[in-house]
Amino acid sequence: MDLETYLKKTAAEVNDLLRDLYGDPATELSKAANHLLFAGGKRLRPALFKLAADSVRPGSSSTLMSEGLSLEVTHNFTLIHDDIMDKDEYRRGQKTVHTIWGEPAAILAGDVLYARAFSLICKADAPDAPKVKATAMLAHTCEEICEGQQQDMSFEKREDVSREEYLGMVKKKTGILYGAAAVIGALLAGGEEKEIEALYQYGCNIGIAFQIQDDLIDLLAPSSRSGKDQASDIREGKQTLIAIQARNQGIDLKPYRRSLSSDEIAGLISLLTSKGVIGAVQKEADDMIDAAIKGLCILSESEEKRMLSDLAWYFVRREY
Amino acid sequence: MDLETYLKKTAAEVNDLLRDLYGDPATELSKAANHLLFAGGKRLRPALFKLAADSVRPGSSSTLMSEGLSLEVTHNFTLIHDDIMDKDEYRRGQKTVHTIWGEPAAILAGDVLYARAFSLICKADAPDAPKVKATAMLAHTCEEICEGQQQDMSFEKREDVSREEYLGMVKKKTGILYGAAAVIGALLAGGEEKEIEALYQYGCNIGIAFQIQDDLIDLLAPSSRSGKDQASDIREGKQTLIAIQARNQGIDLKPYRRSLSSDEIAGLISLLTSKGVIGAVQKEADDMIDAAIKGLCILSESEEKRMLSDLAWYFVRREY
Numbered sequence: 001m002d003l004e005t006y007l008k009k010t011a012a013e014v015n016d017l018l019r020d021l022y023g024d025p026a027t028e029l030s031k032a033a034n035h036l037l038f039a040g041g042k043r044l045r046p047a048l049f050k051l052a053a054d055s056v057r058p059g060s061s062s063t064l065m066s067e068g069l070s071l072e073v074t075h076n077f078t079l080i081h082d083d084i085m086d087k088d089e090y091r092r093g094q095k096t097v098h099t100i101w102g103e104p105a106a107i108l109a110g111d112v113l114y115a116r117a118f119s120l121i122c123k124a125d126a127p128d129a130p131k132v133k134a135t136a137m138l139a140h141t142c143e144e145i146c147e148g149q150q151q152d153m154s155f156e157k158r159e160d161v162s163r164e165e166y167l168g169m170v171k172k173k174t175g176i177l178y179g180a181a182a183v184i185g186a187l188l189a190g191g192e193e194k195e196i197e198a199l200y201q202y203g204c205n206i207g208i209a210f211q212i213q214d215d216l217i218d219l220l221a222p223s224s225r226s227g228k229d230q231a232s233d234i235r236e237g238k239q240t241l242i243a244i245q246a247r248n249q250g251i252d253l254k255p256y257r258r259s260l261s262s263d264e265i266a267g268l269i270s271l272l273t274s275k276g277v278i279g280a281v282q283k284e285a286d287d288m289i290d291a292a293i294k295g296l297c298i299l300s301e302s303e304e305k306r307m308l309s310d311l312a313w314y315f316v317r318r319e320y
Numbered sequence: 321m322d323l324e325t326y327l328k329k330t331a332a333e334v335n336d337l338l339r340d341l342y343g344d345p346a347t348e349l350s351k352a353a354n355h356l357l358f359a360g361g362k363r364l365r366p367a368l369f370k371l372a373a374d375s376v377r378p379g380s381s382s383t384l385m386s387e388g389l390s391l392e393v394t395h396n397f398t399l400i401h402d403d404i405m406d407k408d409e410y411r412r413g414q415k416t417v418h419t420i421w422g423e424p425a426a427i428l429a430g431d432v433l434y435a436r437a438f439s440l441i442c443k444a445d446a447p448d449a450p451k452v453k454a455t456a457m458l459a460h461t462c463e464e465i466c467e468g469q470q471q472d473m474s475f476e477k478r479e480d481v482s483r484e485e486y487l488g489m490v491k492k493k494t495g496i497l498y499g500a501a502a503v504i505g506a507l508l509a510g511g512e513e514k515e516i517e518a519l520y521q522y523g524c525n526i527g528i529a530f531q532i533q534d535d536l537i538d539l540l541a542p543s544s545r546s547g548k549d550q551a552s553d554i555r556e557g558k559q560t561l562i563a564i565q566a567r568n569q570g571i572d573l574k575p576y577r578r579s580l581s582s583d584e585i586a587g588l589i590s591l592l593t594s595k596g597v598i599g600a601v602q603k604e605a606d607d608m609i610d611a612a613i614k615g616l617c618i619l620s621e622s623e624e625k626r627m628l629s630d631l632a633w634y635f636v637r638r639e640y
Contacts, residue, residue: 029470081431085424104405104473107427108466111401114434115462122456128448135455136442142435146428150349153424 001303003310010050011043017069022116032101032109033116037076039092045071045181048311052185052199055304060189063125067134067188070120071181074138077113078145078177080106085153093227114142126188134184141180148172159247161239170211171204178207198295202308205292210315212285215240216278217320220269222262226320231256231265241284245277285316321623323630330370331363337389342436352421352429353436357396359412365391365501368631372505372519375624380509383445387454387508390440391501394458397433398465398497400426405473413547434462446508454504461500468492479567481559490531491524498527518615522628525612530635532605535560536598537640540589542582546640551576551585561604565597605636 001009018037025031046068050061053068061068082088083096084106090096098106121134151169155161182203186196217226218233219242233240237257246253256268272278289312299305321329338357345351369388370381381388402408403416404426410416418426441454471489475481502523506516537546538553539562553560557577566573576588592598609632619625 027467027470028474029467081427085427105470107401107405108470110431111434111466112463114431115459115466118438118455118459119463122452122459128452132442132448132451132455135438135452139435139438139442143432143439146431146435147347147349150347150425150428154348 001307003307003314006307007042007044007047010047013065014043014046014069014072017066018072021066021069028101029105029108029112032097032105033112035094035097035100035109036080036091037073037113039094041072041076041092043072044311045075045177048178048181048203048308049185051304051308051311052182052191052203053189055199055299055302055308056186056191056195057189058302058304061185064185064188067120067124067126068181068185070117070138071177071184073113073120074117074142074180075177077110077117078149080110080113082149084110085149121184124188126190130187130190134187137180137183137187141176144172144176148174148176155239156237158239161244163241163244166239166241166244167208170208174211175204175207178210179203194298198298201295202292202312205288205295206312206315209285209288209292209312212241212281212288213316213318215242216281216285217318219265219272220278221320230262231260231268234268235260241281242272242277245280246272246275249275249277251275251277282316289313289316321627323627323634326627327362327364327367330367333385334363334366334389334392337386338392341386341389348421349425349428349432352417352425353432355414355417355420355429356400356411357393357433359414361392361396361412363392364631365395365497368498368501368523368628369505371624371628371631372502372511372523373509375519375619375622375628376506376511376515377509378622378624381505384505384508387440387444387446388501388505390437390458391497391504393433393440394437394462395497397430397437398462398469400430400433402469404430405469441504444508446510450507450510454507457500457503457507461496464492464496468494468496475559476557478559481564483561483564486559486561486564487528490528494531495524495527498530499523514618518618521615522612522632525608525615526632526635529605529608529612529632532561532601532608533636533638535562536601536605537638539585539592540598541640550582551580551588554588555580561601562592562597565600566592566595569595569597571595571597602636609633609636 022030022034022037025034049068049071050065053061053064079091080097083091084098084103088096089099097109101109117138118135121131121138124131148169152173155169179200180203182199183196186199215233218228219231221230223230234253234256235258243253251271292312293309296305296308342350342354342357345354366388369391370385373381373384399411400417403411404418404423408416409419417429421429437458438455441451441458444451468489472493475489499520500523502519503516506519535553538548539551541550543550554573554576555578563573571591612632613629616625616628
């Protein structure tokens with residue numbers, strides 16, 4: 001199966017399961033908790049969970065799928081809370097939870113999904129020992145995501161964020177949940193220690209690369225393709241790897257912290273390309289992917305291992 | 321040992337353990353997460369956890385104490401988020417987390433404690449099977465607490481909340497976490513199914529009675545004794561059991577939704593007492609305690625069983 005077909009199939013499975021589990025909300029709070037979860041999304045974390053489980057024990061994911069949801073549910077809990085903090089009005093083309101239900105209910109809706117993520121792990125059709133390890137991993141991951149989000153917010157007030165600080169923050173905010181998806185899949189499927197460790201490093205690395213690619217898309221993709229505001233990071237003065245590399249090349253991005261015309265954006269892209277900034281950032285992402293895939297060499301050959309490799313490249317080749 | 325000494329001893333143990341585990345925060349977010357946790361509190365949930373564990377297997381709590389913290393940490397996570405929703409500025413005599421660090425960091429601080437609560441269960445020195453059950457219980461409990469808080473907020477907009485609705489809300493918002501404290505203690509100590517069930521009902525009942533007593537204290541205790549604003553529930557038009565019973569007796573509390581003098585509060589207390597409202601509410605709480613203690617008859621006789629009985633009465637005899 002090619003990766004695209006696999007991702008589509010997994011997303012459909014995820015959507016079906018979500019409907020089975022939560023499709024009949026008994027309370028208004030349940031409705032609020034479901035809102036973003038039912039609004040689509042690429043469902044990449046459950047896909048990674050499945051591939052990791054099947055790469056260490058072929059066919060194991062078929063009985064573990066509802067646990068793969070745990071990662072998707074965790075992701076959505078963090079998005080609901082992040083949207084409150086960032087005062088974002090739209091996500092996935094829909095109004096955010098706090099915009100519809102208000103901040104108090106949105107805090108609670110995120111908290112409900114947080115609880116559901118742990119409930120889903122406990123229901124796994126797997127032995128108790130890996131379930132406890134998976135629970136511990138998820139709890140640790142959630143704490144790290146919070147630290148990452150806090151760092152991200154604190155970076156907004158600074159001009160001197162280093163490459164290392166940025167990569168550390170992105171590992172926590174985005175990387176570690178992909179790492180956890182791979183680890184929890186492999187744990188519940190009964191993987192060996194060295195497989196689990198390799199999959200963790202793989203997941204963290206592709207997660208970091210995913211975020212770097214997101215930063216590139218923000219600058220390079222026209223709104224018509226990405227569905228997002230082009231160059232919003234530059235306008236808001238966000239300390240992305242692009243901004244950090246630009247600073248290192250002596251390019252001052254402060255004058256661009258304002259509404260920008262298409263021509264101005266095109267001019268800036270030209271400048272950053274000619275100075276090697278874009279290329280250097282793309283290379284960082286590609287290097288992460290290379291390292292991620294190399295680490296998988298200890299896994300037995302399988303269709304899933306091949307798709308893990310394809311998934312890694314997809315993370316930095318996607319255009320939106 | 322008498323209950324008072326036991327509670328003091330447990331609170332000191334809890335405070336020591338909290339210092340050991342979290343006393344050296346590495347980040348500003350960790351500091352924010354610690355703030356309320358280190359600001360004192362009666363530590364009643366860890367005390368109940370210990371008594372439940374020791375009542376089913378004498379001496380078991382000595383190796384399980386850090387898991388008892390899980391309940392205290394959960395309680396503090398809910399308080400941090402509730403304080404944001406209720407816009408409260410002070411708790412335990414200190415400024416609330418969002419007042420000091422702002423709402424975004426306070427949402428994250430609550431989320432950090434949420435994660436720690438699950439981490440603590442996973443670390444239990446107990447077999448994996450009861451740990452998985454304890455994790456599932458905690459996750460279910462957290463979801464119910466959110467539903468209870470949402471109901472509590474929605475009741476503020478209503479005048480027709482019934483006794484049953486109020487008790488259902490309080491069971492979720494307050495009762496179930498005491499139920500979970502007792503259940504998780506008994507589970508990790510290796511209790512039998514019927515002991516666990518009895519302790520769950522006991523915990524929920526004393527938790528509901530605790531809240532009813534809180535409502536009584538709010539009205540009856542002068543600020544000098546309770547440290548809180550006297551009659552604030554009446555002033556805010558909260559739908560407590562007192563307000564519901566008063567309505568059932570044909571007493572209109574709406575005219576009291578304003579700043580009240582000590583004389584006016586004293587007059588209202590007289591009126592509510594003479595009409596039997598206070599007595600009826602006290603009886604509800606006492607009946608809960610009676611039922612809670614009766615349910616414990618299946619436990620073997622022990623000092624802990626006797627203290628569980630004392631704890632139940634303490635919940636409705638305390639004056640602040």
